[in-house]
Amino acid sequence: MNAPLYAIPGATARTGAAAPEGAGTAAEPNAVRTARTVGEVLRESQVEAVFDELERDLVGLAPVKQRIRDVAALLVIDKLRLNVGLQAQAPSLHMSFTGNPGTGKTTVALRMAAILHRLGYVRKGHLVAVTRDDLVGQYIGHTAPKTKEVLKKAMGGVLFIDEAYYLYRPENERDYGQEAIEILLQVMENQRDDLVVILAGYKDRMDTFFKSNPGLSSRIAHHIDFPDYGEGELLQIAERMLAGLNYRFGAGAREAFADYLGLRLRQPHFANARSVRNALDRARLRQASRLFAEHDAVLDAEALSTISSEDIRASRVFAAAP
Numbered sequence: 001m002n003a004p005l006y007a008i009p010g011a012t013a014r015t016g017a018a019a020p021e022g023a024g025t026a027a028e029p030n031a032v033r034t035a036r037t038v039g040e041v042l043r044e045s046q047v048e049a050v051f052d053e054l055e056r057d058l059v060g061l062a063p064v065k066q067r068i069r070d071v072a073a074l075l076v077i078d079k080l081r082l083n084v085g086l087q088a089q090a091p092s093l094h095m096s097f098t099g100n101p102g103t104g105k106t107t108v109a110l111r112m113a114a115i116l117h118r119l120g121y122v123r124k125g126h127l128v129a130v131t132r133d134d135l136v137g138q139y140i141g142h143t144a145p146k147t148k149e150v151l152k153k154a155m156g157g158v159l160f161i162d163e164a165y166y167l168y169r170p171e172n173e174r175d176y177g178q179e180a181i182e183i184l185l186q187v188m189e190n191q192r193d194d195l196v197v198i199l200a201g202y203k204d205r206m207d208t209f210f211k212s213n214p215g216l217s218s219r220i221a222h223h224i225d226f227p228d229y230g231e232g233e234l235l236q237i238a239e240r241m242l243a244g245l246n247y248r249f250g251a252g253a254r255e256a257f258a259d260y261l262g263l264r265l266r267q268p269h270f271a272n273a274r275s276v277r278n279a280l281d282r283a284r285l286r287q288a289s290r291l292f293a294e295h296d297a298v299l300d301a302e303a304l305s306t307i308s309s310e311d312i313r314a315s316r317v318f319a320a321a322p
């Protein structure tokens with residue numbers, strides 16, 4: 001193979017049991033490098049804690065959670081293979097996350113980065129989220145340094161490219177996006193043992209993008225689709241978000257929010273869990289105004305943490321309804 005044209009400093013070589021001193025990280029103690037059973041790797045890497053968090057924090061997404069476990073299984077077995085001296089090229093872990101806005105793509109990418117780190121696939125496990133504008137320059141000669149700078153920051157972790165299809169503009173013959181794609185391709189191939197690239201966006205646009213960019217498509221090993229949430233799931237997401245902020249629904253407020261969702265789902269620009277978060281933010285504003293007006297009332301924890309049915313029903317989504 002040719003020497004990488006775009007070598008990014010700081011990338012480490014893939015090493016197994018014979019790793020030199022100091023190659024282990026905090027999340028990958030020596031024991032992982034001598035583990036001989038799946039159980040040992042799971043215990044030593046503490047990756048199960050991330051699975052538990054994933055179950056606890058994220059409503060629904062069963063197929064997505066299963067795919068994450070599949071990826072983890074691949075890495076655990078790869079580790080056991082390395083430990084008995086079965087060297088192989090690092091498995092390719094570049095992914096595409098497709099789905100509508102607010103379906104949890106960014107959130108899951110963060111968890112994925114943590115899993116990859118705990119299993120010792122990447123050194124740092126951070127996530128760098130970018131869009132076209134962070135990678136592509138406006139003038140000749142701008143794009144390569146921009147893209148390389150981003151790659152340098154992402155090395156040792158996950159590079160998450162949101163709405164990745166904007167990198168490719170077929171209508172523009174001299175588009176600099178192509179240059180960014182070529183650099184990405186190089187690094188995805190040559191430094192895959194220390195960088196995972198996740199391309200995210202709407203499913204149909206991503207499909208078209210992959211058709212016009214077979215080189216990229218062939219380097220994506222895992223395509224994960226994020227379905228829209230059902231009304232029941234959105235309601236559960238709302239309750240978890242509120243609990244996380246030390247709020248809760250008061251009498252009748254849960255039903256009010258279910259009614260709200262029923263109406264909001266049918267309106268334009270509905271963005272799944274993101275719309276739930278925004279609706280709750282506005283309900284908190286209304287709760288604050290309501291309490292603010294009660295000058296002389298002593299506000300106890302109960303009052304301060306309760307979102308009432310009227311805080312929900314005052315939304316203009318109800319006013320607009322027939």
Ligand SMILES: Nc1ncnc2c1ncn2[C@@H]1O[C@H](COP(=O)(O)OP(=O)(O)OP(=O)(O)O)[C@@H](O)[C@H]1O
Nearest residue numbers: 057058059100101102103104105106107237273274
């Ligand atoms: N299954 C879920 N359970 C609980 N909260 C969720 C779930 N999915 C998403 N959220 C929450 O909803 C919000 C939006 O999620 P996120 O940003 O991950 O979606 P996204 O698919 O990346 O959206 P976008 O395409 O708009 O960037 C976040 O606050 C996240 O914590």
Ligand SMILES: [Mg+2]
Nearest residue numbers: 105106107162
């Ligand atoms: Mg996102």
